[in-house]
Each structure stands twice: as C-alpha cells, then as structure tokens.
Amino acid sequence: MRHTSRHASRRVACSRPLAPSPLQLLEESFLALATAPQPLTLPARLVCEEPEQEVLPVDQVRTRLAHAATSPELRERTWCEVIRRAQYLGDPWGTVAIAMTVPVLRRILARLAYPAHLERSEVEQEALAAVAAALRSVDAEATDAARELFAAADRAVHRLAYAARRRAGREVGQDAAQLGRLAGSANPMDHTNCHVTAPGVEAGEEGNEYAVLVRAVRARVVGIAEAQLIARTRLGGEPMQRLAAERGLSVRQLYRRRAAAEQQLADHLAHQLREQ
16 A cells, blocks of 8 residues: 555656746736736837837737847837836836846857756746846946846856856765775775765765765665776766776776666666655
8 A cells, every 4th residue: 555655646746737937937927917907018119110009018019129120229219118117117117127038038048058957947047136136227228228137147147057067066076086985995805895984975965976876886786896987987088998908807898897887876776766
C-alpha cells in the first residue's frame, strides 16, 4: 500500500501546473487592463500617422509600437507619453510602462547566456526590477528614454549572469578540490573506506557535476579512480590517451570502465529520484 501511495502522490505532483514566471504575471496584469469592460487606452495619434479611431487599448498600442513599420518619431512620442504618465500618475501606468518593454526584454533574455543553475524566473525578475528602477529617474522628454530602460535591464541581467558564473566557478573548484582530497585520503588499492575518512559534501550544498561525483564516491557507487576518470575526461576535457598512459591501460579499457561507471552513476541517480 505504501508503494502505491508514493506513486499516486508523484502523479499528483507531476500534474500540478508550474507557477507563472514574472513576465507572465506582468503580462496577465497588463492584458487585464487592456481587456477590462472599460479598457485602459492611449490616444491613437501617438502611434498612428492617420488614426481611424480616437483611442486604442494599451495592448494594441504596444503591438503597433513593436511593429517594424512604426516610425522612430512615433515610437519616441509614444514612449514619452507612457513614461510621463507612469512618473506623474503612478499605477496602473507604471505597470503599463514596464509591460511595454516586454517584447524587447524577451529578445534580451533570449540572447543572454547564463548558467543552468540560475533560474529563468530570477533573471526575469532582475530585468523587471531594473526597468522599474530606471523608470523613476529617466527623462521622459529624452529622445532615447526607452533605450535607457532597455539598457538598464540588459546591464542588470548581464551582471546577474556574470555573478552566477563566478559563484558556480568557485563551487566547481571547491568540489574538484574535494574530489582530489578524497583521492588523497584513501588507499588507492582500497576504495571502500573513503566514505569514512573523507570530509563530505552536505546535502544542502549547491549541486553540480563534481558534487555528484563526490557524493557517489562517498556512497560507494563508484570508486575514486572511476570518479576521477569521469571528472578529468568528461568535465575537465582531458584526452583519454593521457589517462591511459598514466594508468598503464589501453584506451579501449578506459572507455569501457568509464561507460560502466557512468551507468552505475545513472542507475544510482535514477533510484534516488524514484525514492523522492
């Protein structure tokens, strides 16, 4: 009965919808303003040379603002009015002004390279916070007011990604050193005592490939030699020929050993996931 209950709870967890991202939440708020019974509007003349109607809902203004056929003069005029309203009237125009940047923010984030452990939602939140901060101080009458908002977001997410890469690099270095200490603390002919003699990686530490290998050695899933083989060739990029020469084995033998160790590691991780 316990086994059935665990699988049932896993199915419920898997079917639970993901929480909306910061950009999605902003988009929902923005579209609610545009599609309300009395939608929030702007003068159509701001974004149209020859408007067919007096006003447009804010979502239609944003669509025209992002369209390639819209002239720079119309874009500048529209942005000046949106920023001015956000600064002098407050919400909901603050929400509108930030939401107007979303098409450009999506392009910025699509080009951004950031570490896998950095959550997309964290990057989005950083971009939106930067826009909101810049919105308070930007000169609404400046010709490049919108570009200042975009540039603030771009700088913020690049700083965040850079800091995350630096942090990840330090953690990888620590875990690589930990793997080396494991090797130094154990008898190379007897890997069974390494989980006792070596300091460990606590469960709360940031997970990465080196930390996974350290924990696998401590759990006796793979030996130190196999963990170092994976670390040096897969993570460090060292050629297999170099390790074969060091160990007095053929390259084919090492490939077989690495494949067997990786399969053991994969089975171990899959078992852990099933137990969660």
